[in-house]
Amino acid sequence: MASPNREDLVLKCIDGKYKGRFIYVNPNSEGEKFGSGNPEVDGLTISIENVGLDTRHAKIEYSNGHYYLTDLGSSSGTWIKIPQDPEVSEVLDLGKIIKLGNIDLEVTEGKEVNLSDNWADMFKHEYLLLKSIGEFTLDDFLNINIQVLDMSKENKQDLGNAQKSLIKWPKKLRSVRLSSNMLTIEIGWKPVIIGSSSECDVVIPTLDDQLVKIYYEDNKYWMTNLSEKASSAFRKLKEGEKYLIRPGINFKIGEVEFSTSRFNVGYWSEVGLRPTMEDAHQIIDNLFIDNEKTLSYYAVYDGHGGSICSEFLKNNLHKIIKKKIKNYEIEHWPRQIARSCIECDQLFYETYKAQANSVGSTAVISIILGNRIIVCNIGDSRAVLSRNGAPIQLSRDHKPTLPDESKRIEENGGNVIFGRVQGKLAVSRAFGDFEFKENQCLEDEELIGELVIAEPEIEIVEINKEIDEFIVLGCDGLFEAFSNDDLISQIRQKIRKMFPFEQDPQFIIKDIVKQAVTDGLTSDNVSAILILLSGGIQ
Known part of the structure; x- marks a missing residue:
């Protein structure tokens, strides 16, 4: 067993x-x-x-x-793709072969370099600040009391950060070289970005704009991938x-x-009868927080008023959540995830002030660690689990007509008219939509919202691999087309027509989403993620 x-x-x-x-x-x-x-x-x-x-x-x-x-x-x-995540950057040990595009480079030992000869080039801004008040050697800088200098608080802070970095580094260093028959790249203390962009430190026209970053840290050289493209950076x-x-x-x-x-996952979306696609999604196989267990992240973002907000969530929310939860046990994650959502909402406002009043997005997120699923929901997108063929709804649709939601809206001076906030918005919780949340802010101990809030409801559910079969994440268009019972039943029927370990979630969810649109079951955008929790349903 x-x-x-x-x-x-x-x-x-x-x-x-x-x-x-x-x-x-x-x-x-x-x-x-x-x-x-x-x-x-x-x-x-x-x-x-x-x-x-x-x-x-x-x-x-x-x-x-x-x-x-x-x-x-x-x-x-056999080639390993250099990860994009700095948590799992590749150590550049001597003798390794690195492939950048179609160029194979061997990692070899470089020359000995002195920190005193390189620090001014590495910290140009800080060096020029010092030069404006006199001549300083490296030793002078490392021993100076920055607080007595006659300059702004911001400049003192910059100098202090540079000083702390330089104190940690050895006075001498052996550089590394990446070498081929036609190219040699030498790296010392200063980080090097390699790519085709003119802004890169090393420009190779055949590569992506910014392909990799190589840097020295903790007495080692590291390489991080900066590109999502398939023809990227590998090591042999x-x-x-x-x-x-x-x-x-x-x-x-x-x-x-x-x-x-860890899981076999499929995704599909259709624009439906809408003029544009406003949905977005994110599938991350591992956030690399736990050294032993996989932390998988799946999300569907249903935008309204345009795709600006949903795309912003796709690119940013998981990064903020990762940063917040990485130093906490899972029992404390709900609080940190909630804070992440509020922070991301504020960041969206600061980034898109001109549009933030009139555009927004819902979000349904499933984070899986070990045998636990953390479901986070803001708005009316939905997560449903199939347990021995029975649908278990893991999230609650945030509609203004819900008693507790309408009470909150009314207590904050708003109204629910024809099932909408102020007669306009069909959800009571959302990212964006700052027309309804001008005074929203983040406090140390409690979340404060107004008519529409970005505070999620979060559930932690135990996975039982013997009975739990799959999870569906979908926008409201999917659930306009199918009830929970119909959706789970149809997906399960399609799965069981395939042999175990050949059950293809991509094929199945594509079929389901297309059916919702082509059969006229909804006029909305339809997006869904199907996560199989095991290799096969009998």
């Missing part, structure tokens, strides 16, 4: 002729062996022809609660190296790039 704490690992092809195909990795020491050879003769579990694989190319095995990826001596290599596994492969880390063998996730 499988361990209840074991997490699945799902591989999905993200490009090429096998795009969309997926694999549930066998959770045992045998794991999966990839190649282009004969499965029986060459001991393969997955044979893929005509994509540049060697006969025996790579393997993934499960051991002691983790999955490990190993290259089997292939000619073209050494033969026999066992690489801990976690959800959220992509890898490439031959011409095939795989994403990795």
